[in-house]
Amino acid sequence: MGAQLGDRLRNIRKRRGLTQRELADRSGVSVQLIQLLEQGGQETTRTETARKLATALRVETSALIVKPDSAAPETTDVELWAEVRQALAGIYPADEFTEPPTVAGVNATFAEAKPLFRGGQFIDLAPTLVPMLRDADYLVSVSDSGNTDARRLRSRIRQMVAWQMCLTWQFDAADHAIALALDDAPDIRTAAPLADADCWRWIRQGDLAKAREVATRWADDLEPRRISKASREDLASWGLMLQRVSTAAIRDNRPGEAEDALAFARVAGMAIRHGEHDSKDGLLHAFGPVTVQMLAAENAMVIDKPEATLAIGTKLTGVKYPLPWPWQRHRLDVAAAHAAMRQYPEALAVLQQIRQELPEWLVKQRFARDILVGIIEKRRTLTPEIRELADFVNVPY
Structure with missing residues (x-):
C-alpha cells in the first residue's frame, strides 16, 4: 500500500477541501496517523481504518486500498499444515495402502473429521487430512469418468482444507485448494x-x-x-x-x-x-x-453502531445455532460492541465464554486480539483475568 495509499488519500482529501485535522475530526482517525499515511511512513493500514477514512471522504473503501494486503501467517500454523499443503499438491508420505480405500470408507472418515473441523480442534484435525486427500486422489484416479461420487467427496475434503488455510491466513494455499475443489464440484x-x-x-x-x-x-x-x-x-x-x-x-x-x-x-x-x-x-x-x-x-x-449489535445479540441469546464457528463469530461482534460501549466486564465475559467453548478457534481470531487491545489501551491497570486472556490469544506487547 505505502506511498500509493498516501498519495491517494492526500489527493482525495484535497479534492474534498479538507485539512488533515478536519479529516481526523470527521473520521475519528488520529491526525498523526493521517499524516503518517500521507507521508508514506506507514506501509499498511487496516481495512477498518480505511473504511472510516473512506466514509468521511465519501468514497468507497476500495478507493483507498491500492494493493490487497494481509498479515503473514503464524509460523506455527505454517508448520502445522505443511504436510496438508503437500498432500494438496499430490505429495504424500511413502506409506502404502494396507488395502485400497473405498468411497464409503473415506466418507466415514470425513464424517469423523467434520466435528473436529466444526469444533475447532485443529491439532487433532491436521493429521487426518493427509490420508484423506491421498485416498480421495486414488479414488478419483480409479473411478469411471461418469461417476461423480469420488470427485464430490474430494471436493468436500478440499473445501475443508481451503477453510483451514483461510483461517490461518495462508492465502496462496487457500486459493489452490478452492480452485481444485471447484474443479471437482458436480454443480x-x-x-x-x-x-x-x-x-x-x-x-x-x-x-x-x-x-x-x-x-x-x-x-x-x-x-x-x-x-x-x-x-x-x-x-x-x-x-x-x-x-x-x-x-x-x-x-x-x-x-x-x-x-x-x-x-x-x-x-x-x-x-x-x-x-x-x-x-x-x-x-x-x-x-x-x-x-x-x-x-x-x-x-x-x-x-460503528454497537448499540444495534447488542440489541440483536440480546434477541439471539440462548438460540441453538447449528454451527460453532459462525455462532462464535457473532459472539465476537457482541464482545466488540460491549467494548465499544465501555462495558468491559461484559466484553471479557463473552470472550471467556468463547474461550471455554471453542479455545483453538479463538486463538486464531485476530479480531479477538483487536478487542482485547482496545480494552487494554483504555485501562490504566490490567486485572489478572485480562493479562491471562491477552496471553492466551497472543496479544503482542
Missing part, C-alpha cells in the same frame, strides 16, 4: 460454499472490490426463478452469497448495496421454514432467519 449449488470461502479470502486480504464481484456474480447465478418453488438447498445457497455481497459492500462503504443484499437475504431466510438449514455440502454454512440477524449485527458493528 453450482454444491460449489457455492467454495465461492463463500473465496469471498472471505479476498475480504481478509483487503480486496473488497474483488469480494463484491465474486459474491454478486454467484448470487445472480444462484437466484431461484421462483422463490416459492425453490428447495431449502437452493434458498440457502442463494442466501449464502447474498450474505457475502452484504459483508463485502458494508466494508467497502456501500451501505445501500449492503442493505439491499441483506433485504434479499431476509426474503430467502423467511422462505426457509423449520429453522436454519444446515447444508451437507457447506461445512460452515447454515442459513435461515437467525443467520440473517447475525449478519445484521455484524454489519452494524462494521459501521
